[in-house]
Amino acid sequence: MKDVKINVHDITRVEGHGNIVLDVQAGEIKELKLEISESPRFYEAFLLGRKWYEAAHITCRICGICSIGHTSASLQAMENALGVEISEQTLLLRKLAFAGETLQSHYLHAFYLVAPDLLGVPSVLPLVKTHPDVVKMALRLKRLANDICCTVAGRHIHPCAMKVKAFPKVPKAEDLLALKQRLLDSVPDLHSTVDLLKTLQLPAFEREMEFVALHHPDEYALYRGAVIRSTVNGDTPIPDYKQQVREKVVPHSHAKHVSSATGPYMVGALARFNINYDQLRPESKEVAEALGLQPVCYNPYMNTIAQVVECVECTLDGVEFIDRLVDMGLHDEDMTVEVKAGRGVGASDVPRGTLFHEYAVDDEGTIVDCNLIIPTGQNLNNIEHDMHALVPQIMDKTEEEIALHLEMLVRAYDPCISCATHLLKVEFV
Amino acid sequence: MKPRVAMFAFTCCEGCGLAVIECENELLDVLNLIDLVEWREGLSEKAEEYDIALVEGSISTHADEKKIKEIREKAKVLVAIGACATTGGLNALKNRYGMHEVKQMVYGKAGEQFDTIPARPLRAVVPVDLELHGCPIDRTEFLRVVRDVALGKTPKLPDYPLCVECKKKENVCVFFRGMTCMGPVVRAGCGAICPTFGDGCEGCRGLVSNPNENAHKETLAEHGLTVTEVLQHFDMFNSYTEDHLA
Ligand code: SF4
Ligand code: SF4
Ligand code: SF4
Numbered sequence: 001m002k003d004v005k006i007n008v009h010d011i012t013r014v015e016g017h018g019n020i021v022l023d024v025q026a027g028e029i030k031e032l033k034l035e036i037s038e039s040p041r042f043y044e045a046f047l048l049g050r051k052w053y054e055a056a057h058i059t060c061r062i063c064g065i066c067s068i069g070h071t072s073a074s075l076q077a078m079e080n081a082l083g084v085e086i087s088e089q090t091l092l093l094r095k096l097a098f099a100g101e102t103l104q105s106h107y108l109h110a111f112y113l114v115a116p117d118l119l120g121v122p123s124v125l126p127l128v129k130t131h132p133d134v135v136k137m138a139l140r141l142k143r144l145a146n147d148i149c150c151t152v153a154g155r156h157i158h159p160c161a162m163k164v165k166a167f168p169k170v171p172k173a174e175d176l177l178a179l180k181q182r183l184l185d186s187v188p189d190l191h192s193t194v195d196l197l198k199t200l201q202l203p204a205f206e207r208e209m210e211f212v213a214l215h216h217p218d219e220y221a222l223y224r225g226a227v228i229r230s231t232v233n234g235d236t237p238i239p240d241y242k243q244q245v246r247e248k249v250v251p252h253s254h255a256k257h258v259s260s261a262t263g264p265y266m267v268g269a270l271a272r273f274n275i276n277y278d279q280l281r282p283e284s285k286e287v288a289e290a291l292g293l294q295p296v297c298y299n300p301y302m303n304t305i306a307q308v309v310e311c312v313e314c315t316l317d318g319v320e321f322i323d324r325l326v327d328m329g330l331h332d333e334d335m336t337v338e339v340k341a342g343r344g345v346g347a348s349d350v351p352r353g354t355l356f357h358e359y360a361v362d363d364e365g366t367i368v369d370c371n372l373i374i375p376t377g378q379n380l381n382n383i384e385h386d387m388h389a390l391v392p393q394i395m396d397k398t399e400e401e402i403a404l405h406l407e408m409l410v411r412a413y414d415p416c417i418s419c420a421t422h423l424l425k426v427e428f429v
Numbered sequence: 430m431k432p433r434v435a436m437f438a439f440t441c442c443e444g445c446g447l448a449v450i451e452c453e454n455e456l457l458d459v460l461n462l463i464d465l466v467e468w469r470e471g472l473s474e475k476a477e478e479y480d481i482a483l484v485e486g487s488i489s490t491h492a493d494e495k496k497i498k499e500i501r502e503k504a505k506v507l508v509a510i511g512a513c514a515t516t517g518g519l520n521a522l523k524n525r526y527g528m529h530e531v532k533q534m535v536y537g538k539a540g541e542q543f544d545t546i547p548a549r550p551l552r553a554v555v556p557v558d559l560e561l562h563g564c565p566i567d568r569t570e571f572l573r574v575v576r577d578v579a580l581g582k583t584p585k586l587p588d589y590p591l592c593v594e595c596k597k598k599e600n601v602c603v604f605f606r607g608m609t610c611m612g613p614v615v616r617a618g619c620g621a622i623c624p625t626f627g628d629g630c631e632g633c634r635g636l637v638s639n640p641n642e643n644a645h646k647e648t649l650a651e652h653g654l655t656v657t658e659v660l661q662h663f664d665m666f667n668s669y670t671e672d673h674l675a
Contacts, residue, residue, distance in 0.1 A: 042531045042545070045523035054665065057631065061519050061564065064444025104451075112450075112471050123472035128460065135457075143453035154626035156451065157444040157565045161626040168606075168627025 002027060002395070006403045018415070020387075020406050027395065032387055034380060034410065044370055052078055052339065052365035053164060059357065059372065063416055064157045065108065068101035068149060069350030070357070071162045072223055077357040078164050080344025082365075084337055089328060090166050091223075093152055096176075096321040097159065098223040098348070099314040100148030104156060105351035106269070106307040106314075107145060109414045110193070111138035114304045117408050118200040134196065137189050144182050148318060151175050166333035173326045180322040183315050190312055194287055197308060203405060206298040207389045209382060210265035212244065213272040214349045220279040220313060221272070222349050229275050231296070233260050239345045241356050245373050257381040258373070264381040267353025268413060269306035270297060284313040300386055301412045307351070339365040352376055352416050376415045383413055432579060435467035435479040437500055439486030439493045440520055440548060443470055445511035446485050448565040455572055462579040481506045481578065487513045487520040487548040494546075494554055501555040506578065509551045510571075512564035516635045517669030519564070520548035524669065550669060559584070564633035564666060567619045587617040590637050591630055595621035603629045633666045 004024035023031040046058055056074040060067040072094060079086065086094075111134070112124045121127060128135050146156045151171050153159030161167050210232040214225025228236040228244050236244045246259050259265070273280075273288070277295040280288070288294065288309045293302055343360040353375030360369035386409055394405050436446050450471060452459065466476035482504035488494055501507055512518030523531050524547040532545060551557050559578075561571060570586070577584040591612040595602070603610045603624050610629035612621065616637045623630050 042523040042534070044534055045526050045531050046519055058519060058665070061442050061444070064442045064447040064565065067442075067444065108450075116473070122474050125460075125465065125472060125474070128457065139453040139456060142451070146451055146453070154622055154628075155565075157448055160623045160628045163628065168603075168608075169625075 004395070004399055004402060006399055006406070008403055008407060018410070020403070020410065022387075022391065022402070022406065024391070024395070029388065029391055032384070032391060034384055034387070043372065047359075047367050047370050050367050052082065052337075052359075052361050052367065055357075055359060055367060055370075056162060056164070057158070060158050062372075062374075065105050065416060066101065066350045066352065066355075067156065067158050068097050068153065068162070069348055069355055071153075071159055072098055073346045073348040073350070073355045073357040074359075075162060075164055076224065076346025076348070077344045077359050078346070078361075080346060081342040081359050081361055082164070082337060082340065082344070083342060084165050086165060087333060089170070089325065089330065090333065092321050092325050092328075093167055093170070094162065095223045096318060096325070097149055097152040097162065099318045099321065100145050100152065101156060102222060102314045102351050103311055103318075104142055104145035104149065105414075106311050107138060107142045109351075110197075110304055110308055110311075111135075111142075113411055113414070114408075115196075115200075117404070117411070118202070137192060141186060141189055141193075144179075144186055147182070148179055151179055163335065165337050166335050168335060170330050170332055173330055176322045176326060176330075180319050183318045183322075186315060190287075190308075190315060193308060193311075194290055197291055197305065202299075202301045202305070203408065204299065205301060205386075205390055205393065205409075207300075207386055208298055209300075209385070210260060210262065211271035211274045211296075212260070212265045212267050212354060212378070213275040214238075214347055214354055215276060220276050222310075222314075225347055225349060225354075228347070228354065230260060230265065231275065232262050232265070238347045238356075241345060241347065241358075241373065245356070245378065247373070247377075258378040259381060264385045265378065266300065266382045266413075267349075267375050267378050268303055269310050269351070270300065270303040271353065272349055273297070273306040273309060280309070280313055281316055283316060284309050287312050300383075300409065303412045303414065307414070339363070343369070350375060352414050353378060374416070376413070379413050379415065383410060383415070431462065431464045432480040433466045433476065433478065434463045434481045434483060435476050435500075435504075436465070436470075436483045437467075437485070437496075438470065439484065439497065439514070440489040441486035441511065441513040441518070443485065444565040445513075445561075445563075446470055446483075448568055449483070449510075449571060452568050452572060459572070459575055462575065479504060481508060483508050483510050484551060485509075485511045485514050487517050487550060488554050489520060489546060489548040490544045491546065492544060497551060497555055506558045507551070507555065508559045508561060508574075508578075509557045510561045510566050512562065512633050512635070512666050513548075514551045515560040515562050516667055517548050517550045517553075518633070518666050521669035522664070524548060548669070562586075562616060562634035563619055567622075569620070570618050588637055589617055591615045591617045591619070591621050591624075591634075593617055594619075595624045598625055600624050603627070631665050635667060 006022040008020040019035040021033050055078050056071045059074045060071045062070050116123050149156035153161045161169050212230045214221040215229040216226045248257055274295045291305045293305045341363040345358045347356050356373040358371040362368050394402055466479050482500050509515045513520055528545050574584040594617045608629045611632040612630045614636050615630050615632045616634045
C-alpha cells in the first residue's frame with residue numbers, strides 16, 4: 001500500500017487560482033481537496049447602493065471569459081425586477097452575442113487549455129511550431145467568435161451595448177451578413193476540429209451523478225430558460241432557484257460549496273447535452289455521435305466534447321439569428337424604462353453552466369439586495385466527489401501521472417475560479 | 430535576444446490577460462517579438478526569470494502584497510495592465526466598508542477566515558514602470574505598446590480627453606440622447622468605444638491629468654442628475670484614494 005502526496009499549487013490553464021491537495025497514506029485517502037485560493041472581491045459590496053442601470057456593467061466584470069453571460073443573466077434579472085419587456089430584435093441580438101461568447105469560451109478551452117494535455121505538451125505555445133495549422137485554425141475560429149461579440153455589443157470582454165431593455169446602437173445588416181458568411185465558412189474548420197479530437201484519447205472514468213441545466217420548450221437553452229431541470233430532482237421554477245441550489249461556506253474554499261436537495265451535481269456543457277439532447281440540431285447530433293458522445297454520459301472528461309458539439313450548435317444558431325434579424329429589418333429602439341421597486345431573478349446557461357442573478361431595487365432604482373450563483377461554485381463540490389472516486393482507480397500510477405489526471409479533471413470542468421469566489425449571499429435586515 | 434515576458438493576475442476578472450490573448454490576428458507576430466514565459470491562465474510553463482512582467486489585478490490580500498514585491502524584484506520592467514492594477518478599478522468599491530463588515534456581508538460568520546485588505550492599485554505597493562489603462566485594456570493600444578517596448582522605445586500614451594476621439598468618430602454625443610458620459614474628463618485611448626456603441630463613458634481609463642472636474646460635474650448636473658448619481662458615475666472605476674489605507 002503506497003503513500004502519495006500531491007500539492008498542485010496554482011493549477012495552470014484554468015481561470016483563477018486554485019490548488020489540489022492529496023494525501024494518501026498506506027493506500028488510504030487522508031486528505032483530498034480542491035482549494036480555492038483566489039482573492040475574494042466582494043461583489044455585493046460593489047453593487048449595493050448602485051443604480052439599476054449599473055448592475056450589468058458592474059457584474060460583467062466578475063469574469064473576463066463569461067462577461068456576456070453575466071451581462072445576460074444580469075439584464076434578465078433587472079428586467080424582471082422592473083417589469084421590463086424586451087423586443088424580438090433585442091432577444092435575437094442578445095442570443096447572437098451569447099452564441100459568440102459561447103464559441104469563444106469553448107474554443108479557448110478546447111484548443112488552449114485541454115488540447116495541450118492530449119498532445120502531451122505544457123501549453124499551446126509548443127504547438128505553434130509542431131502543429132501550426134491547428135494553432136492558426138484555433139486563432140481563426142476564436143477571432144470570428146470575438147468579432148460576433150464586437151459587432152453586436154462593442155467588445156467581447158465587458159460589452160458596451162448590452163443594456164436594460166434594448167441596444168443603444170443596433171448593428172448594420174451588412175455587418176451581420178458578413179459575419180453570417182464567415183460563420184458558414186467556419187464549418188470546415190469545425191469538421192477539422194472534430195477530426196483532430198477523434199485521434200485524441202480522453203481518460204475513461206465514470207461516476208453516476210446529478211446533472212442540472214436550464215430547459216426551454218422552444219430551444220436548446222443557453223441565453224434563457226423556462227425552468228431549471230435536474231436529472232434527479234426534476235423541474236424548479238427559475239425564481240425558486242434556491243430550492244435547487246443550496247449553498248454552504250467550507251473552510252478550504254473562498255467559494256461556497258453548493259448541493260441540491262440530494263447531493264453534489266454538475267452544470268455545464270455536458271449537463272446541458274445530457275438534459276437537452278433532443279433539442280440539438282441534427283448536425284450537432286452527428287458530431288456528438290462521431291466523437292462517441294451519447295446521452296446520458298457520466299464521464300466528466302467528456303465535457304470538452306460536449307463543448308465542441310455546442311460549437312456546431314452555436315455556429316448554426318448564429319446563422320439563423322442573423323437571417324431572422326435581417327429579415328425583420330434592423331431598427332433603433334426606445335430605451336426608456338419606468339423605474340419602480342421590485343425583485344427579480346435572471347438565469348442563463350453560460351459556457352460553464354447555469355448562472356443566476358437576483359436583485360432587489362427600491363423605488364428609486366437603487367440596488368438594495370443581490371445574490372449571484374456562479375456555475376463553478378456549483379461544480380466545485382462535484383469535482384471533489386469525482387476526485388474521491390477517481391483516485392482509488394489510478395492509485396497504481398506515478399505521483400506525476402496522478403497529479404496530471406486530477407489537473408485534467410479540474411480542467412475538464414473548465415472552472416472559472418475568479419467567478420466562483422464572487423458568490424454573493426446578502427441578507428439585509 | 431527577445432525579451433522574456435511573464436503575465437500575472439491578482440484580484441481581478443483576468444479579462445486584461447484575456448484581452449492580450451484575444452489579439453488573435455496579431456498573436457503570432459507578437460510571439461515573434463517576445464518570449465511568453467509564464468501565464469498561469471493559459472500555460473503550464475513557469476519561469477524563474479523574466480524581463481517584463483505584465484500584471485493585472487489589484488492588491489487586496491497579504492498574499493498578493495508579498496507576491497507583487499517578489500515580481501517587482503525579478504522584473505526589469507513592471508507594466509500594470511487594466512483598471513484593477515492602475516487605479517484599483519471596481520475592486521476599490523469595497524473599500525467604502527470596513528473589511529470586517531465586508532466579510533460578514535458575503536460569507537457571514539465563516540468570513541473571518543479570509544485574508545482581505547483594502548484593494549489597492551499596484552503603484553500603491555511597488556514602483557510601476559508603465560500603466561496601461563482601461564477595463565479591459567484596449568487591444569490596439571496594447572499591441573502598439575508591446576512593439577515600442579520590444580524595440581526599446583518609450584511608448585506614448587494619450588493624455589487628452591475622450592471627447593477628442595469621440596468627435597473624430599463623428600458619434601452623436603450621448604448627452605443629446607439623454608444619457609450621461611464622463612468623456613470630457615476621461616483619458617482617451619480606447620477609441621471612445623462606449624459612446625461609439627451608444628453608451629456613456631464610465632471612466633474606466635481614469636482621469637486626464639489636471640481634469641476640469643468641476644466643469645464636468647456641472648454638465649452632468651445640467652442634464653438633471655442628482656449629486657449622488659454624479660458621484661456614482663465618478664467613482665465606479667475611480668473610487669480608490671489613499672485614505673482607504675488609514
Ligand atoms: S481591469 Fe477590468 S478587465 Fe481588466 S482585469 Fe480588472 S476587471 Fe478585468
Ligand atoms: S459622447 Fe461622451 S465622449 Fe463623446 S462627445 Fe459626448 S461627452 Fe464626449
Ligand atoms: S469609453 Fe470610457 S468607459 Fe468606455 S472604454 Fe473608454 S474610457 Fe472606458
